[in-house]
Amino acid sequence: MRQTNRPDARPRASHFIDGVYVEDDAGETIDVIYPATGEVIATVHAATQAVIDRAFESARAAQAAWAATPPRERGRVLTRAAQILRERNREMSILETMDTGKPLQETLVADATSGADALEYFGGIAAGLTGEHIPLGEDWAYTIREPLGVCVGIGAWNYPTQIACWKAAPALACGNAMVFKPSETTPLCTLKVAEILIEAGLPAGLFNVVQGAGAVGGALTTDPRADKVSLTGSVPTGRKVYSAAAESMKHVTMELGGKSPMLVFDDADLEDAVGGAILGNFYSSGQICTNGTRVFVQKGLRARFVERMAERMRDAVIGDPLDEATNFGPLVSARQMEIVERYLKIAEDEGARRVVGGERLDRPGYWLTPALFDGVTDDMTMAREEIFGPVLSVLEFDDEDEGIARANATEFGLSAGVFTRDIGRAHRVIGRLRAGTCFINSYNDAPVEMPFGGVKMSGIGRENAKAAIEHYSQVKSVYVRMGRVEAPF
């Protein structure tokens, strides 16, 4: 495979605390691997307790003054950061590609740009975050919207820049400080987000980055100096973090995994439905939480859908992720590739029909071709468990009620989609699907103006839009008596 020249990805140091890079070699070494080649491109160290202490202390020290800063000034800093992030989009996108292996064609439009959208949106609404006046006759009450304090953010590896910004932007807009731990698999981009925030005028200490794996995440979650934990990760990690946070009654946001359904009715536009299923299964090499990996296709359309999908999958350009012509990259790690390969084997053992793909490419790095399976049934492992890789399952259904019941028969509830030309059916079906983020004749759109999150095991809380404000602030109620106090004795 031809290789585009890569810039030096090594960060100045592992952590970013109180406005500066910080190193502590005593922490466990973490190699950062470029997924396209398997080469080590940087090394960072996991945070020691001393680093964690420094991060919390600086966050605590900075937060009170930030909360007292006029909200319009807080907003201005975020808006400036959005502008810098946009100006550096190419540089950030290349780094994101090196961190994750995702094609540059994708990272240029879906990662730093999405982060910038969040900074811009929350920067814009910061000044409008107010309490309310509640008339009670002669008396009255009012509410004050207050920050939570110090929020911990813990990220997954598939969208490092986006995840950091989706958490930091509403947290900072509301007057909080954040200690953020990126995934140990992709530690690079978040450090750049921290640099940009400082350059935009954010006071030191308000956004600190510490590196590490589960042990560091666990230490952040249980730290008494943390008021909230916002996790983006898998359901098993979510269970641990949620229960650990409950010990000290911390606020939580849980953005977790899914096994989302996409219902394609006979009357759907075939090309749009196939296009939606490609976006909902193969973007980011299938490593997206919201993916509609259970594609229920109505009986009359199934054969044509499978045929057309297989044709379009052969057009995937698999290759050097830094070449902008590439539209399908490697998986993020050897571990993730092994997980997906295990699921591919189970799928065939359980009787699913592999139509195309699922082959390992004979080259360094973590390459698997996108896979299409037909004849999948609800009881198969591939239809029940999140694979988090480029594996699309086609399941056949007869009528609307059956399709909805089968789509809902999962512990997850992150996303769902419907493809149909019948507008009444589209809204009726979406109304009955148990999922937090839904799509009609589309898939995987996530504009910052739209709340994002899951129900059931897929999560608690919402990111983006005004809904996120509820999860990074709390309301203080104040009753005001205008007359005398009448007491019983």
Ligand SMILES: NC(=O)c1ccc[n+]([C@@H]2O[C@H](COP(=O)([O-])OP(=O)(O)OC[C@H]3O[C@@H](n4cnc5c(N)ncnc54)[C@H](O)[C@@H]3O)[C@@H](O)[C@H]2O)c1
């Ligand atoms: N709903 C969403 O918005 C969303 C977005 C992206 C990814 N995801 C989900 O994330 C998963 C893939 O990402 P992953 O493999 O990085 O997930 P993961 O659960 O393995 O790790 C997520 C993060 O949690 C940390 N962590 C692990 N154990 C911890 C513990 N005990 N305490 C605190 N932190 C801990 C990890 O170091 C990492 O930073 C998938 O399930 C995917 O669906 C969800």
Ligand SMILES: C[N+](C)(C)CCCC=O
């Ligand atoms: C913006 N997307 C593509 C919906 C991704 C959100 C993060 C989930 O993995």
